[in-house]
Amino acid sequence: MAVIERDDQTKSFLKSLGFPDLNIHHSVNHYDFTKSGRRILVIGPMGSGKTEFSARIYRDSQIALKKSEKLRELTTNAGADRRIVFYIRSKIDKKRFKDYPEDALAYRGGYVRLGKNIAGIADSFELEKVMETNRDAGTWVIDEAGFFDERIVYVILQYSQKYNYNFIFPMLILNFRKDIFNRTSRLLMEIATDVFPLTAYCEHPDCIVDSYYTYRYYIVDGVECPALYFDPLIIVGGDKITADPKIPNYSTRCDGHHNLPGKEYTFLILKSLGEMAFNGNIKPILKELKNIKYDIERSEIYGHFENRFIKTDDPLPVMMNALKTACIAEKALLYLFSEENVLSLEQMRYLAKEIDGDMDYINERLVENRRIKI
8 A cells, every 4th residue: 555645845835736635645766875774675476576676776876876976975884885786686597587688687678787786696605705896885686585595694684784785685575375485585574674565466367456476377288277385486487478387487466366276285195195204104105196197187186186176166177277287296206305304315316216207307496496406
């Protein structure tokens, strides 16, 4: 909801221009480089304008840098000028921007070029190296900071407090499951000083309400197939629509149009099978994985979905489409191994081999989710 300005002076000024009585909302302000030590969350679903928000701050900085030397006193601490903006993104994101220049800060509808003031990092240690090499920069934009290790939060806090750096985090605070993205995201929420929540229209064709949620889906034979709850947490992509059954698409959806099948199955059945394997009985999970991969109608997930979404007074056939997606058995394995930690590395390797799993898919997802290849 927009904040309504109660400033009588503003009302008086607008009345002098001939405006009638009306609600006056805060303007979209230029970024204030005189304020220091800020840690700003810019949160919202895909398509809400988070990266464009960052690009606007960079454009503002280019105007502010043209001001007189007198202004430098207001924007500089410990040799770092907050008008100098440096943009950080994850190295695993690089493949999303292969059609752009190396120094591009790309967003939907365009990009700005940052020259030397942009870098890709893999972890918090690389962030420290970049910040030490660029001590003149006082404003740091870290894109999708939730992709990084938890240590990055305390690196950021130290630099913010020691040098009065400003940090801006355009990020998905919620993942496609509508959960807090991960522990790094939770810790960033704890140290934040400001938050700018952005929304987008629900992208369902029959809806135009504000949406806060990122929806993951696949396109198989031209049909929308919702992602399963146990889909890998991080899969890089989403900038272009794809019909590759292994690569998801993303859109913004309201609560009523955000389909997320498989949560009950995950905790009622899948995780229990993983725990049996951890306790020494690996046969039940192997049977389920083989059925999913080679004869899905015999699997427990199919029976569960059929009872939950078809044999009911309020059927939801779109949920069954989730079982048309690729690598479902591999996704189940990845979830049990990399998120629930109920499978050992040896069990993961054994099960992947026994079901003749797609090892390229498994290892690519493990790398994206900061786990070792198997």
